Amino acid sequence: MTTTLPLRSTDIEADPVPRLPSAARLALKRGAMELKGFFRTKGQFIVIFSLPAIMLMLLGAMSGSRAGLPGITGAQILTAGMIGAGIMGTSFQNLGINIALERHDGTLKRLYGMPMPRVAYFGGKIIQVLVCMLAEVALLITVGVLMFGVALPTTVNQWLTFTWVLVLGGISCTFLGIAAGSLPKSTRGANAVITLPFLIVQFCSGVYIPFSDVPGFLQIFASIFPLKWMTQGMRSVFLPEQAVVLEPAGSWELPMVALALGGWCLLGLILCLKTFRWTARDDG
Amino acid sequence: MSDTAVRVRELRKKYGDVTAVDGIDLDIARGEVFALLGPNGAGKTTTVEILEGHRRRDGGEVSVLGEDPSRAGRTWRSKLGIVLQSATDAAEFTVRETVHHFATYFPRPRDPESVIELVGLSGKADARIRNLSGGQRRRVDVALGVVGSPELLFLDEPTTGFDPEARRQFWSLISLLASEGTTIVLTTHYLDEAEALADRVGVIAAGRVVAVGDPATLAGRAEAEATVCWSTPDGERRIKTSSPTKVVAELIAQFDGEIPDLTVTRPTLEDTYLGLIGEHP
Secondary structure, X not given: OOOOOOOEOHHHHOOOOOOOOOHHHHHHHHHHHHXXXXXXXXXXXXXXXXXXXXXXXXXHHHHOOOOOOOOOOHHHHHHHHHHHHHHHHHHHHHHHHHHHHHHHHOHHHHHHOOOOOHHHHHHHHHHHHXXXXXXXXXXXXXXXXXXXXXXXXOOHHHXXXXXXXXXXXXXXXXXXXXXXXXXXXXXXXHHHHHHHHHHHXXXXXXXXOOHHHOOHHHHHHHHOOHHHHHHHHHHHHHOOHHHHHHOOOOOOOHHHHHHHHHHHHHHHHHHHHHHOOOOOOOOO | OOOEEEEEEEEEEEXXXXXXXXXXXXXXXXXXXXXXXXXXXXXXXXXXXXXXXXXXXXXXXXXXXXXXXXXXXXXXXXXXXXXXXXXXXXXXXXXXXXXHHHHOXXXXXXXXXXXXXXXXXXXXXXXXXXXXXXXXXXXXXXXXXHOOOOOEEEEEOOXXXXXXXXXXXXXXXXXXHHHOOOEEXXXXXXXXHHHHHOOEEEEEEOOEEEEEEOOOOHHHOOOOOEEEEEEEOOEEEEEEEOXXXXXXXXHHHHHOOXXXXXXXXXXXXXXXXXXXXXXXX
8 A cells, every 4th residue: 555545544544454343343333323223213213112101101091090909000000011012112123124124225235245244233233222122111110100100129039030021021022023124025014014913912912901801812822922921020020919810820920931031032043043134035 | 466356257147047147257457447338137236246245156256356255254345345236225324424434344444534525425424315316325325335445346337316417526536546546347327437437348248248348449349330421512421431541531632621521430339339239139
């Protein structure tokens, strides 16, 4: 390289051995860019981030004091359910739509042609999902506490349960979202292909109506998916102990929650590895 | 360092039953500006995408900057610049954010601000990319292609949607990059673009290279018959000849002064090109 080239930036040229940036550094850069993009894309921000809180306020206010037991309101049950739905929305729905758009607008193709380690892309996604998810959960808890008298967990055990349900639920739904991002065939279809199944699963999993009110065969259907187990885990954390009698199983089934979510993490990872592709399909 | 930037032998690619690339050979030297010409569906984009590592080939040998694109790693990619044909990504980011962001991926990037200026987007640096016109959007793609100061730059139909002035600006940018020693491989529909920019052109039709050469002499263009044309009181006269100088000399003697409306034309690149692809439907 000569120094007469007019376009090279001189400060960078002073470095005699230029090195490729590390994967961790690029993952952070991508994470920051992804977050900026998420909050700037109004459709995503409104539907994925704001909607759960708005639904919680509306439905919570309408459910009033309809309760199965003294000291437990419908709004409290709803808050626990919406926290589960919020975790899945900011991971599964968010990534499913986002990656489908990126596949069709050329983002994935551009990144594939860049000297970027593949892991930096997924690292950036995880940063974006994590920040959105924690903000979403914090928002929903705040609404629940301020508007509907939800009590924050008091024991270390409850906080531990909260943490592992969040982590396992978040990871499994992140993997499923990445895999689902391969399904939509067009940009326009992305929202419907991802959001409709998510909405159906939300209804069956006891997010909008108490799980005990869901018909038996739909309860069984919901048990296939991770959301039912996430809401159940969150109810064990945010509802008083006596609320356990409202569970169809008669207990919180925490070992089963862990098993189901752990299983979905594994299955989700396999689905991701099988379905994710950077390049266009070889169909023209 | 080898003198060859791109070497392709017997390249083949099928999509299902359709043969897109049917045995292409190419040699592109370092520092050369090479244009791939051809009608839609001829296999230009498929060929370029295989060279970029975006597509897998079915057969043949490919070496790009000394490596096989289907196996090459990050260091190889950091020497490449790719200008995609139809990207609409990064819509919510500003031009400045996007160029700065992608500059950080490279070990030896150009200064992002001078890249923005170079592609003529200084006035739009803080505009969201979604709000740019089609031509401005393409200039962002060009900026992202050159920000890593690549040794080899691929441009797939780079000036589609440019107005004539933007096109001229783009041409001088390419000439500047070429004068720095960047190897440039571009596909284009515009023959004037190939003629203005390329040291050599390759014409692809139906998945095969049908001619390669200097655009001025492609497929015997320089030796082809010229047309001498002038006006007489009875109307226009034209003669096709392989010795136009002799014809003109005779005319000078005949007219004893200015020959009215005299023109001498060789076949244009377009005539040559249409002749070539017409033979290979």
